[in-house]
Amino acid sequence: MVYNEIETASRAEVTALQSKRLRETVEHVYENVPWYREQFEELGITPEDIETIDDITKLPFTTKEDIRDNYPMDLFAVDRSELRRIHASSGTTGKPKIVGYTEDDLGVWREAMARSLKAGGVEPGMMVQNAYGYGLFTGGLGFHDGIQELGASVIPTGGGNTARQLDMLQDLESDVLCCTPSYCLYLAEEAEERGIDLSELPLSRVVIGAEPFTDPMREEIEEALGVSAVDVYGLSEVIGPGVSIECTEAQDGLHIWEDHFYPEVLDPETGEPVGEGEEGELVITSLTKQALPMIRYRTGDMTRLNYDTCECGRTMVRMDNITGRADDLIIVRGVNVYPSQIEEVMLDMEDVAPYYRIDLYRKGNLDTMELTVEYHEDYEGTHAELEAQIENRLKDVLDVKPDEIEVVGPGVIERTEVGKVKRVFDHREE
Template sequence: MNQQRIWSTSETLSRDEYHAIQLKRLKDTVDRVCRDVPYYSEMIKNAGMQPGDIKDLDDLSAIPFTVKEDFRVNYPFGLFAVPKQQIVRFHASSGTTGKPTVVGYTKNDMATWTELIARLVTMAGVTDEDVAQIAFGYGLFTGAFGLHQGLEHVGASVIPMSSGNTQKQIMIMQDFGTTALISTPSYALHMAEVAMEMGVDPANDLNLKWGLFGGEGSTEAMRQEINRVWGLFATENYGMSELMGPGVSGECQALKGMHISEDHFIPEIIDPATGQVLNEGEVGELVITTITKEALPILRYRTKDITSLHYETCDCGRTTVRMAKIQGRSDDMLILGGVNVFPSQIEEVLVSSDGIGPHYQIKVFKQGYLDRIEVDVELVDAEVLDSFQLLDSLTQSIRNRLRAVLGIDAKVTLVEPRSLARFEGKAKRVIDMREEK
């Protein structure tokens, strides 16, 4: 691999330098929210603390968590630390139930966001020579506009396609010579299928070099599949609107986890059950504090994403902490007959099985007192139609692997290709039909 480009010198500071920057910015942030956000000043007071109590980074753990519900309670602007007049951009997350989560940005926030995306896309391989097609939906969702600004900032030629209209996406890729694709990983797989139907082989007939994927989790096996069908180099990036949008972290080409810009965020890992802070390398829920945001500073936000943090210097030369691939959501975790399983683990097994496609649907229900799990997968390999034994042994082998890897017994059902739901945004692949706990 060529010498990797690093966008900013702030990505290669020493641990001591990060520590000093974080402490100063954390103190400023806590002072500011106690002054300008009544909800936070109340929260800090109720915790028996004062703004001046932050003397070291370890003191952060005494501050209570912020959760998604806090955004709902303060809808729309209750958590904002600046008057609305200073806001230059609003975004909002898709509220599945009730009101969406509203976020806002000042001019300086927009500059920070743009800078962080520039770091991220540079890590992924994009330069000013690339043509970047954004297939995230433009609108209140942060994904499209976030990537858009940063890609323009590094000088890439941006095509603001938005999501959907897949045949046109493929046509534009051919006609504009797209070299970088920005989308969700499942939409990338869907687009490849559509391209094939159109008689376009994405790996050979198109010029894609880089794939920047986010907006939902994916597995290593899915990445391999995307690399193969598109003939590109896929990286994953991470973010959420509550914290800023995309740009919180992203993978470099060493693929050793996603680099968090520590001069803007302080990450922690906690035990999701107890809230205790865990050590480096331990797996738990990611908690993030923003330390430079003006409009919407957030203290100790519980992301619900399960990961771990790693502080050694990366092969790419960056010294920023890396978070491992998201293993699941703390609230997506399925408890099946006493075994903890993340849908992503099931996906990992399925995607690496021969003869079936990458799409799947998981159904969980009660049979008597027992949890039953059913997995529908799409048959793609016609060779197994030679005999029923071959067909049957394909499902048996998947079932056996699920049992061996995850310790769960799932009924595997083969369905026809393209019969399972495709998702252009976040995939919803688990249907839990058990009673509400």
């Protein structure tokens, strides 16, 4: 059963709604955002040139640099008096990206999140423990409002405080846990330290997002917690979590709620559409936002789109799990590789734990990569033997040879209790 009938609408119905909403969005930004009006004028277009959703390719791209260049609120399309909430990105690579919401925007977000949670197997009346961070980060409050909108009960534990998280899972018999994939594994480790068998708790599913992860990592989470794990996707600039999610029936790609968010997949170098089913950069246009509409926003996330009807009955397009970011690409001795590809190879090795870090350096004119990996607690061989196995496996699968591989014991690599895990440390500009 779906949350909203639009989830099973025909392609013709969806396209007609997208076209109507795109025209309204273009008129809104043209009239209220000077920066967008200048971009349109440079391209020689006006709102009258946008008649259907197919005309979206006439419109300019928006990038994270554009948002930061217009810091804090020059891209907002409504007066400050109409704003009801402000959020912001972490700002780890510069100024934070400030995002705002009107009352209607918050309503769209609540509905998109409730729809997402329903598709992910959360039902009204369930007890949902929300371990995403509250505050300027969109995760905590985005999930919080969606859980309540769905009619489930929210336990607002927020990020960190792992001992309390475990107490709540046991004492309140939480049905669902919402957090990052790396934190799921950290919880599992801490539970084992305390002698808690999470698989014996009522917890039946986790909704994981905010970080790329691989299928082997998902399997590790499901086995460690005794749950089904579904992937949710979103980003602050577009709305927050709730842009798309895997359905619990198929778990075969994330349904994008394309009545609100129109997706394109483009070649990150040329900006041109890739072939059907091919990987490229996800570009999203918001169709219903008032405070901060986004026109063809380049997310930097790499994925594919699948328009086939899902076995769950939903017709909304599905995107693959994010394989990495266009700007996360590492070039080692002329070979292109994403960190997630390295992770997938390592997690497919039973002797390797799901923790690693990549350190990039520049020696002379060459980029070098050092890889640090934890061995699994059941591993009985030597460090040198496992290092050789990892080197051979990376060479065979990715044709990549790190300059140095170091195997360390369980718990050596730093864990993250709050926020997104950092796996790649780039020292090349130091």
